[in-house]
Structure formats: C-alpha cells, structure tokens
Amino acid sequence: MSLRTVLLATAACLVSAPALADSAETATSEKHSAAKSTPAAKPAAFNTGVAKGRDLLDTAISASTLDEADLAKLGTTAVAGIIGNLPGIRAETSGIDGFSSLTVRGLPLAADGSKFMQIEEDGLPVMEFGDIHFTSADQFVRADIGLSQVQAIRGGSASTFASNSPGGVINLISKTGEEEGGAIQLAAGLDHDLKRVDFEYGAPLGGGWRFHVGGFYRDGEGPRHVGYSAFRGGQLKFNVTRQFANGFVRIYGKYLDDRQPNYSFFPVAIGGTNASPTFASVPGTDVLKDGAQSQYTSSYPGVDQANRPDLVNGREGIRGIVKSIGVEAQFDVGEWTISDKFRFSSIGGGYNEAIPFITAPAGALSVMIGGPGAVLRYASGPNTGQVITSPSTLSGNGLLNVGLHINTTVNNADNVTNDARASRVWPLGNGKLTTTAGIYTSSQNLDTFWRFTQDLETVASGGSATRVDLITAGGVPVTDGGLLAYGFGIAVPLTSYHRRYDLQYRVTAPYASANYQVGKLSIGGSLRFDHGNVKGQLFGVDLDGGRVGTGTLDLNGNGAISLAETKVALLPLSQPGNVDYSYNYTSYSVGANYRVAEPFSVFARYSRGGRAGAERLLFGPALNSSSGKLNDPSVAYSPVKQAEVGLKFRSNGLTAYVTGFWASTKDKNFQIGADATGQVIVINVDRTYSAKGVELEADYQHGPFSLALGATYAKSKIDKDTNDPTLDGNTPRHQPSLFFTARPQYEQDLFTVGATINGTTSTYAQDSDILKQPGYVLVSPYLFVRPVPRVQLGLTAFNVFNKLAFVNLSSAAIPASGIINAQTLNGRTISASLRFTF
Template sequence: MKEAFKFQFIFRVMRISLCQFLLVGLWALGTAKATDGQAQALLSKKVTVDIQEQGIENVLGNLEKQVNGKFVYSAKMIGSDRKVSVKAAQKPLYKVLDETLKPLGLHYRVTDNLIIISRSDKSAGGPATSIRSREAGYTVSGKITDVSGETLSGVTVILSHNNLGVVTDINGTYSFSDIPDGTYTLNVTSIGFTAIKKEIQVAGQDVQLNIEMKDDILQLQEIVVTGGNPKKKIESSVAITTINNKDIQTRAPLNSTDLLKAIPGLTVESTGGDGPGNVWVRGFPQQGGYIFLGIMEDGLPVLPTGFNSIPSVDQYYKTDLTIKNIEAVRGGNASIVMANTPGAVINNLSYTGADKTYGKFKATTGLSQGLYRLDGNVGGKVSDQIRYNIGGFFRTDKGIVPPGYTANQGGQLKGNMTFNFKNQKGFVRVYGKYLNDKVQWMLTSFYPYDGTGKPTKTDNFDMVTQSLATVDTKFSYTDANGVTRNYDFADGIHTKQGAGGFQFNYLLDNGWEVNNNFRYQHTNRTVTAGIPASIITYNGSTPYYYLDGSEAGLKAGDRIVNVTGIGQQGKDVQIVDYLDFKKSISNHNVGFGVGIHQFNRNDGPNYNFSYQQEFKENPKRLLTSPTGAKITATNLATVIGDTRTLSAYASDEITLNPKWRLDLGARIDNQNVDGKRPFYAFKADGTPDYTKGAGLTIAGYTDYSETITNWAATAGLNYKINNEAALFARATRAYNAPTIADYNATAYDPAKIKKRPVYLGEVGVKYAKNDFSLFASASYSAIKNVSLSITVPTISSGNQVLVAFGSTRTYSAEFEASYKLTKALSLRWTGTLQDSKYTDYTANTNTNSAIMAILGDTTYSFTGKRTERVPVFNTELSATYDYKKFNIYLAGNYIGSRFTSPSDSYKLPAYVLMKGGAGYNFTKAINARFWVDNLLNARVLTEGDVRGDQFRNFAAVEKGTMMPGRTILPRSFWLSLSYEF
C-alpha cells in the first residue's frame, strides 16, 4: 500500500510539472515576438562610466557589470589594447556603445542577452581594406555545433586574413566573403568549449567548413563568482576547480564528502558512510573533520571552519539536484573569501530560476543495500520580474554494510525566489531550507593484525562486509538529579535544520554594486553511536547474559567487545550576514565588505557510556549478571558558548594590460568566544583542578570571554599568454584560529592558545586548446602552533583527550588535465603529490591525569615525522565515453601509503579504488543510469588504531592480535531513472 502511494505521488508531481511545462510553452508561443523588445530593453539600460585612456576591453568589462547582458567578442578582432576614454552619467547603453565603438570601426548586435561585437565592413584595417576590395575572392563559411550536434550561437570565429572576425548567428552559422586564394588560420572560441584552430586552403573556390566544438572539461573560459569579482578561470591567479551539474550526475557521489575527491589538493576519506567525513587540505595536520576547509552554500558559510567530527559540516548540507555547480577555491585566496579558512573554500551554488521552465526528477535504488531515493528540482519564471527554483530529496537506506536497522533516512527541501527590479539594476532573492536527515556513522571495527595494514578476516567476522553495530539499540540513563534520558543507536547522527535568508543586489547610479547576503539557521542534532574501544578473549568461566536475562552461551575463546557509547545532544543558532561593495574604476576592480558570523552553541549533556557486546555481525549487548546494569555512564561533557566573528575584507584586481592582472586581497577577523568551561574537581586550596579527567559530575564551570584578532593578506599575479594559456603566482599569509572546542577543553591552558599563522606560496599554469586542457600548480605551505588532540581509550574513564600543539610544512604539486581522445572518448586526470612533515610537535601526558595514570608522566616527540593519514601521492584517472544514446564512465583512484599516526609507527599500504557507470538516453527527457562503486571490491584500511597507536611499539605486537580499524565500503550497485524537461 505504501509503495503504491509513493508511485501515485511521484506520478502526480510529474503530471503537474508536465502541465506546467505545457502552459509555459503555450505562453512562450504567444510571446515569441518579444525578442526585439528584450534587446531594446537591454540597450536602453542606463549606465555610468568614467574611464580615461584604458583598453577597450576594460570599458566593455565595466559596462557588462552594469547590465544583465554579456559582451561577446574576440580581443584580437576588436584590438583590445586600443586606448579609449569614455565618460557618461546615466546614459542609455546604446548611446555609449555607439559613441565608443563606431570610431573604432566596430558594430554590435543583440541576441537574447548577448551583445555581439564585430568589425564593420570598413574596418578591416588601413591598406588591407583596399587590397581586399579589389581582389577577386571567395566565401569561407560553415556551421558550429557541439558534440551532440546542437548548433551554437555567439561563437567567435577569427580568420587570419586581415584578422577578420564574426560571431555565429542563432543557427550557428558564420561566413567571410571576398577571401583571396591562400592559406589561412581559423580560430574558434566560445565560453565552455576548448578553443579550436584550423588551417584552411582557399584555392579557386568557396570553402565550406563545419566545426564541432568540444566541452572544456576544466572550464578555463568559464566565469567564476567565488572569491572576488567574477572572472574567467584563465584570467585568475587562483587555483580553482569547478564541478558542474553534469559532472555531479556522472560521478554519482555516495555523499557530499565523496564528491570532493574530484578536487586536487584534497585527501578525502568518506568511509564513514553518510556519516562524518575527513578532508585533509595540502597536508595540514588534523585528526579528522574539516579543520582547514570551508563549506559555503550560495556564498555564505554553512558552519564556521575548524571543527572535527562533531559538529561535522557535511551533515549541515546535502548534494542533490538543486545544486547547479560547485566552485572550489584552493590555496591562498580562500583565506580572503571566508574566515579561518587557509586551505580551500567549496561553494555550492544553487539553481535560481530562468526564463524557461525546467525541471528534473530522479528515482534511485541501491541494489546492494535496499536504498530508495527520490530527487526533484524545478524552476522557471512567474512573471518577467520573478524567477523561482524549488527542489530536494527523500531517501531511506538500509546501509551498504547493514547495521540491522534502517541506517539512513530523511531528506531536505530547498527553494528560492528572485524578484528582479523593473529598472533591471538588481534583484532581491529570498530562500529557505528544511533539512531532516539521520545517518549511520560507520565507525571502527576489529581485524587480526598481521603487519600488512590490510583488513584480514577472523573465523566468524569480516569487518569489510559486516557491522558491529548492536541490534539492542535502545537504552536509558537516569542521572544523579533523577532525570531520565532515552537513547537509540538506530537514530545515529540526526540533524534537523531550518534556514532562511535573503540576498539584495543593486547597481547604484554611481557605478557601485551593493550586495547583501543574509541567513538565519537553527540546527538541532543528536549523536548516538557505539565506538568499539577494545576486545578481550572470553575465558569460559564467567557466564554472560543478554538483556532479557537469558544466558548468552559463550564458549571459551570467544571474543567480547568493550564499547564506548556516545549519547550527545546539541543545538546551534547561526546568523550570517555579508555586505559587499564592488566597482570598476579605470583598470581597477575594487571591492570591500564587512561581515558577521554569530555561532551560538549549546551541547549537552553529552554522555559517554560503556557496555559489552558479542563479536559478530549484528551483535547483542552482554551483561555479567541477569540483573546487571545494561549500560554504564563513564563521563559527562558540555560545550556552552557563543562565538562572534566580525570581519572586514578588501580586494583590488588591477588589469595592468591585456596580459597582466595583479590581484590583491586582505582580511581581518575579530573573534570573541564567551562560554562556560567545565571542570571536574577542586584542588586542596579550593581552586579548579583542570588536570582532572572528565567524570560523571561536573564540579563547576569557569566563565570565560576570549577575544582574538587575526588577519590574512594575499597577492597574486596572472599572465595571460593568450586565450589558451596563462601563468600565475600567489603568496599568502593566513591563519588558523582557535574554535570554541579549544577554549572549552577541560585541560585548557591559555599559554598554549598561540597565534597560528599559515604561510602559502604557489605558482601555476593553465592551458586549453583543441583537445587538451591543463591546470597545474606547485605550492609550499607551513602552519604554526595548530591545535591537535590525541584520543586515548581508558577502561575506567572512557575515551580521554590529550591536547597538544604542533607545526608542519608541506611541499605539494597539484594538477588536473583533460584530453579528448576521440569525438566520443574523453579522459580526465587529477592528482596531488605532497611531502608533509611536522617541524615541531610534542605531547605531554601530564595534562590529563587519567592518561598519565596509564602512560606515566611522559613527553612524546613527533618532530620530523610525516603528517598522519596523508599520502605522498593520490591521483584519479577517469574516462567518459559518449556514443549516440549511450554514456559510459570509468574512474580509478590511487591512494598512496599513509601512516596512521604522527609516530610513523604503523604504515597502511597504497590501494586503487575503481568506480564506473553506464547511462542510456531513451529520449532527450528520459535517462537510465547504472553504476558501481568499489568495482574491484578492494579490501583496504583507511584507519589503523588512531586511538592510542602513537604510543605503541608495533614491532612487539604479535601477529593475530585484534586491532581496531576502519575500511573503505565494499562493492555496491546502483540504478537510477530520471526525467528532465
């Protein structure tokens, strides 16, 4: 009955969308003659400009920012280095264009929102014009299409004879007349496609040459909006990776973290399933999470950068059909875009409506784990001034490694509506999101250690395919005040979030563009999970019982797992507002802004528990007596505090000449943290004892208010050799700021909260021509006094944390390249080569009495060791094959060897992870896709014993000793059916 209801619901949604599409189609037929009116409206827009003796390209760039249109031209064809002076105040665009272009022998025409500039018949240039007019000539013409055969309008075509240039019309055609006999070069360029150069021979007859343009996979000619003024990637002095919607669908990521594997410079672990992932950026040290990587949604941070697994930013946003494309700014400029983000910024950009109604629905099933998912997204316009987009997803999933209950369930709904001002100078956009999603956090399990770093099997358990999650999911705890709290492991990480905001964008009469982006976000989250901490061998003498009182029937030699249970609840409220101002002044694109990010967090009470369970798939919990405690609380923690970050930032992009662009940026962030730090004992003199490990009773709280100011500055230089190639260099001083987790630590030591500067230098090259594209960079980075934590399991006090600080330096090289082997076959190769080592890192056990009781008063030094879990080399090679209605995708990901901890004591071997997919287009609207993850079913550890192996001598560990670890997910199969209009 439920399944029938689901399909009826899907059919009804699709039927409504089809009706809507038909109605819009009828409306479009009735307004088809409005093109001329739209062109007139575009040309009638009033602009303000004051430029003296600057290149014509700068003038066009200035005008472009003031109108909802795009200039299409060839810099060579128009002579972009010719100097002009233009001064106008609130004058119609067509008058400014007439006064500026006609004296240069240029004319323009409008197609949709494209203003196409070309040479007039009289502007071939001096004597060459008279030669061309008196020579008998022929016609060179043809049609430009993409690989699917669709015609392309607005493509710039340059003929080397007198540098003649035209732009293709709505039918994709171009034509040159009166061309004399000879050998010429035809240059073809268009945004989104790689440039093409063709040699042609005119010999006594007309030449007909049709050209097929190929997608620019690296999108070097695309406009990037993240981090400063919008500009093409090839003109930017920043390492940028873009992932469009087509790429997302082809890659079919299992979760938001998995998608980041497409970005060089990042080392990604998504083996937590849909639970928290880990991302390392350019070798910076961390124990997990997103410490140096900032995540944005439509230009605003989703969560302040700097947190480990809880809270984890990948639970605050989800990748679905509402995402149009993703921009990843790597390296120095990221520190100017977002506070406390020295590594990289990932900006997820949503669809925002269009003149034509569009939509897509997709149903997905996980053939390996009982997953059912429905995605949808639709958009269009309500009127000439109003655009909309709405979409989201819902899924239920038993899990690739089933825990014995529904692993993942929930979804989100997102929407936005844009109101364009009638004077076409700006817009107001309102948006909202509701997220209600629970996921399984796949944690460590156990395997027999044999020194190979691979997850070997035991007699009755395989950690790769079987789960240690207990099927006895429910439990409760009554604290000393008589308050009873109920928990359920099946609830996993459950995030409920509501967010809403607006964006205001307006172009003032004086040429300043004002943009204000605001969001309010409220999140409730619970984390209920069991972390296997240790394993023992049953001696056969003491009986064990299940929760119902029945005897477990264990035999001597069976194994029993000691588990640390987590029962955490928390909430946070975030208010984010960025106010930006931008203007083109002469050859400067200046911008400045201010922002506030208020992050109010109240987590608690957060308990750790201990219990025992069987060592087998879907085990039951065990008791030492029929009436024994079903679970034991071990310690209690809270995080209570408010973080307020005030920011000011400025940038200037200076076009020194058509080839050289200088990019300057600076940012200052003032962070204030007000909170309550718990402590668990008093000293004899009545003062708080901060060395006492966490217990079940919080003795008191220390109120604190900490303020710290940090700054970042960067300078980049880009040399555009031509439209196909460029070089860039950048130097940056950034920072890593403490988070509330640092200030809230029980063993807080104010002397160790030091300045944490980050230094980065990088050089790079960009190239795209014909069938080949390349974006490569080399960099140096160093960070000082970064906060590090070592988790140490204890029997009596659960997991305890040893707080330490360290410094590192990294040399790295990153690249992404694409090559079109044939019309149908494309290759993409990305990779990161890095050497990351600690330059100063020591840890003292005397900062935590529970740990010191086990290990003694000891200082450990990791200076000179490699950064843990960061491979020297990782790379991905993927191939896409398109043939008629078929699409095939295959990718191989190589991850080099890593050490599990900074002691460099346990090395995990390199591995290769394969994935692939195949799609078939039944029609232009209906597509089916099948794909497989971990195609070769590789068995690989991604974590060894990260909780304590810093202090273990593995040379003394006997083979067969049970060791904790975590693996990549086993092979899984997926199938989807989508409908798009």
C-alpha cells in the first residue's frame, strides 16, 4: 500500500461526517447536545410485514432495522444505497434515486427497479409495482434527517402482509414528534459541487397532540462532471398526531420535487480475457468522474405525445414530483386492536438518460453511416459549424458515439392505498392465540410517454461532449444539428419503444393470520388472496395489428425537411391497443419459532407468494391488444416459493442472526441486455430460477467499540429458459456468490470514528456467463466531532481509495473494438457538514 493511499485514508478518517442524522430520537439529552451517535439497542418490537409487533427473538421471520444513528454512517442519502446495507438485499445503484435494481436472496435482477420487494413509506407502498420502466419506486421517495428508521423483512410473512412483495418489504419510517427537539444540518462537497440543507423539528403540543416537520433542499453539479447544475430540489414532510387513551389518529403529508442526473453507461477501455478483464478510462476521460450528460447535448428537438414538435430538456434528469396526504389511526376497542392506513399520492415527473449506444473511431463511424469521403462538423458547443479536420485526434481519443437519448414523461402515476386490519389476542389453553384479519385495496395509475432519439456525439470529459454533424461526400447532410433520427434509426427499428401507456391497476387483497404461543413455542400461519384488475389503452407501433408510426415532420421549424426529419417515430393515436384483464393468486406462509433460552431462539418457515406483472407484460406476445386479454393467463403473476431456517442470539452486547434460505420463481419479463459485440438487445425472458444460501447479521458492542456486520452467500441458477435452452444451469447476471457490509466504530463523548465497508465478489455481465464483472471492496470512513454541546462537525469520504466498482457492463463478452459501456459507482467523494441540534 502506497504512502499516498495511507495518507488519504487517514485524512478521510479524520474528516468524515454524517450524510443524514446522528442521534437516536428517544434520547432527549442527545437531541439537545448532539452528543454520541452510537445507536441505541434495536427496538424490541418489529412492526413491518407482520401481524403484530413483537420481539424478533419471538418471531419466525428474518428482519433488520437501520435506525437514525445507523443512517448517518452509510455515506449515502440515496434510498437504494441505504437499502443495500441490509443483509440479504442486493442493490445496484450509482448513488442516485430512480435508476436502481434491487432484489433479495438471489431472486433474479431480470430488469431495473425492484420486482420482488416492496418499498414502503410509513407502512404503505410508494408505488404498487416497483419495476415499472422509467418510473421505479425509488424515484418518488427520499431520505433525510426526518427519517427515524428503515425496517426490512425478507421472505416470510412479507408475502401475506403486503401485495406484490414476495421477496420482502422495506419500510421507511418517519419521526412523529414524541419528544421536543430538532436539528439543522448543512452539507457541501469539498471535491465536487453539491450543497444541501436538512432540517427537522417535532414536539408535543399538549392535550395529547404532537407534530413533526422536516425536509431538505439541495443544489449543484454533483459528484460527476456534467457541465451544469444537475441536482436541484427537495422535499417537505409533516405529520400531526392526536393521542387518546386507547389509540391515536395521525394526519401526514409530503411534497417532493427533486431532480438528479442519471449516471448510466459511459465508455471504458477493456482488455485482458473474459475471465479476467482489465479496464482503463478512455483517453481524455475519467470513468469515475465523468458522465454521458453534457451541457452541449442536454437540449434537443423532439415530438410530443400528440405528435407535435417540442423541445426536450435533458437537464431534468430523473425527476420525482409527489404530493401526498394520508391518515393513520389505531384504537383498542374492547379486546380488539383496530387500525387503518390511508394515503393518496399525486405522482408525476420524468426520466432522462443518455447512453453511448455505439462507440467507435470517428473516421470509421463516419464512413459506416455517411459513406466514403463523409465530412464531420461540430453541431453544438463553442466550435459549432467548424469542420473536424483531424477525426483521429478528436477530444484526445479520436472517438465518436451514436448516442441514445431516452426521455420519458410521467403524466400520471397517482397511487391510492388503504390497509385496514383488526387483531385480537385470545387466551387458549396454556398459551395465547393472536388472530388478525384485514383487507388491502389500491389503485395505481400509469400514464407515461416514452421517446428515444439518436445523435452523433464526441466522447469527452467534464460535461463538454458536443454533437457532430455528418455530411456525405456529395454534400448531403445525414444529420440535423447532430441528430440522426427522431427514434432509433441505427441498429434498431426506428419506431421501437416509442410508446404511451394509459392504464389503471386495481388491487383488492383480503388477508388473515393466526399465531399461537405457548411457553417457548410459537406456531403461526397467514393467508392472502390478491385480485387485480387492469384496464386502459396502449399506443405504439410494436403492438400486434400492423400499426403505422413513422412520418416526416419539420421539428426544428426552419421550413425545410432534413434527412433526419424523415425519420420521425410517431404514435398511432387513432389505433390504440386495449388492456382489459384480471388475475388472482393466493399467498400463504407458515412458520414456527422456539425460544430455546432467553438469549437464543430457532425458527423455520415456508412461504408462497406472488408478484403481479405490470406494464412489462403489455408490449409483446403476452397481450392480445385487440381484446385486451392476456394470451396466457399464467403470465399475469410470478409465483415465488421460499423456505428458511435460522437461529437468533442476543446477549452481552452481541446480537447474531443466521438464516439459511432457498427460493425459486418463474419470471416472464423482458430485460435490456447486450450481445458479444456490445450491441444493445432486448431479451424476452421466460424462465424459472432458484437460489439457496445463508445470510448473517451481527452487531457487537464492547465499551466504546462496536461492529455491525451483514453478509449473504448465495448460489443462484437459471433452472430453465424456454426461449434459450443454452442458458439452462447458468448463473443469472449480476448475482454474486458473496456480498457483505461491515461497519467498525469507536466512540467517545467528543468524537465517533468508523467506516462503512461494502463488498461483493465477481459476477457475470450477462446471463451467458462469459464476461466476468469484477468484484470490489469499498471503504467509506466517517468521523463525527462534537466540540461543544449541540454542535457536530465532520466530513464523509465515500470510496476513499477511489476504487473502480462496476454496477453494470453492457456486453456479454469483450468486444473486438476494445470499448465497452459501463455503469460504475462514484469515485472518491468527500463532503463536509455542520449540524446544530436544538
């Protein structure tokens, strides 16, 4: 290890700081002194995905909690990044909200989003389906210092106490003002431009009333160089609670309007072998600091959902807009506990992504598209109009790419949910029987519009990539302001994925559970019946029926039609496809827990759940777009079977949970992949998967020292692929054998020092199991310094050793070009913070 590395690590440890909050809400002295950030003991009762909260050692489930103090030490405020620190949960994210892939216990990452886990906020789902294309659940939820806990249940009763969540439930729980106090936190990047302010305050009001309010705002370019302010926005949340002798009523609301850049693919040089590849940044760029976005390519003409010309603003990035209001009530009525949760969320926003679709030497690409003798000329940026006389030295690397720009408008993703339940504890023999019955209803709208555009761009750093015009040797412009086509136009049919969805999903799910506890033994089971109804319309050429969706349109308004303007993808507005089908599935879970001794218990559980398919079913062979019915009703949902057995121990500062698991599922889906040349392809998925393994969660505390550890070992397999039998027996892409997180810490009254360490073994880039995607270990140290009461200073240092950590490699094998598109985690990112607690 070099002296430079040691010095950087030491400096980071001395100047690291929290990203969120630093003290447990339940300790008034800590609230007012900003003293220790050591987490208090985990709460005795766990309430997410179960019938009734109880001590985890008395329940036959696998569950975890990150409390307020834990959240401060993870080095990220991105929801997927936070979730990835929970045992058993695999999170692929580049540090932003809205372009992540989440799964649990080896279940497949067949696409982006979270298919088999439900993300909840205060006990209700953010979106009914977590993997809607370009509209995933984490786009519409944020973490700030008003967050009290993150609770997670994996497998088990998640199948029966929430819909569409057979793999697990993640619940972000807000503070509710039990004790008076608040905080203001200012944070800023030291090696990047990002400024953020968080605040929260809550207090009892007397007469049984209490409240809490909090939120954040941020602004700046961010940790990657894109040439403009890519982060902008924030959220405001509030709740008011009226406590009664036998229960409470709570009203709460949220306003979120936040945009972030989309750190998607970027070109990187690749060498070595498929089994042991080597990587380097393309000359003139830094894959850890640059992005595909640019100040000179972020705006471009397009065609809107009414087939009219308009202008796309790619600087909107991934934008989530949420206005929600909810009511929660719980009362003891006689021997019964009655509760109800209701929320309405008005949801909108948009999605923008820039992808280097094809990257090649500028001279070769110009000949391939424009023919011999074609001329290149700058179409945007400071050199607009100038001829590129030396393509081989362009931007210091001589490369051009056919860029793919994706723009999605979320017109309406409104969500209405209600969950009502009643529980009672009955004396029975020498034990007690707890019964619960409830009904869950939801309505999820999905009105979105997709459009894709292709252009020619340079490969440059610092957000300085520019568009390039291509003119044939005969003087005919192939491009229009650098744009090749208002659709795909290159390598993929022009009209592919130019779509609009206008749908409504309704879900009704009655459920019930019973748990009998006698002495040290608890035996229980639960049952849920999901009924769904889907209605609406689809617009797109790639429906069955021979729809027309191309045309000529003067998009730049100059009165002339360019070659690119003859390649315009249009919606067949007079030829909608219909959606009108329903589905049903039953979920169940049975388990037993035995409290061997006060500090030790063992459990076993078997569950069967389901996940209804959302819009990924609708363009393709699954749907008859004339009748609106599914051609094969079995594709309406994916069944998930799970078995788990584990032990739990808690004594003398040590808590350890070890669980062995097996899971299997059928999945009919489609995913964006790549072939051996790196060419992007869409893969129709019709598979069965299985996974088995073991997960560990442990906490140890001895005096000022503590260690939190989570690790998951899993072996996943494609059991059968109906469309491509050569994949049978392969390991699914992006599924490591081992992934882990560790958080060692030392704390005194004046300071807290520690690090969050995240690691994963290698995976396969694609399901063909050819190209290895390297594993990594990232170290993110932190230090909290409390020089005076109520004040805390520090810095965070994410990925302090600046490791190259891959999230996604686009090719199935090393391409002949030696250039591959890669999505990576951010490089070293250091931020300072000042927190005042009152």
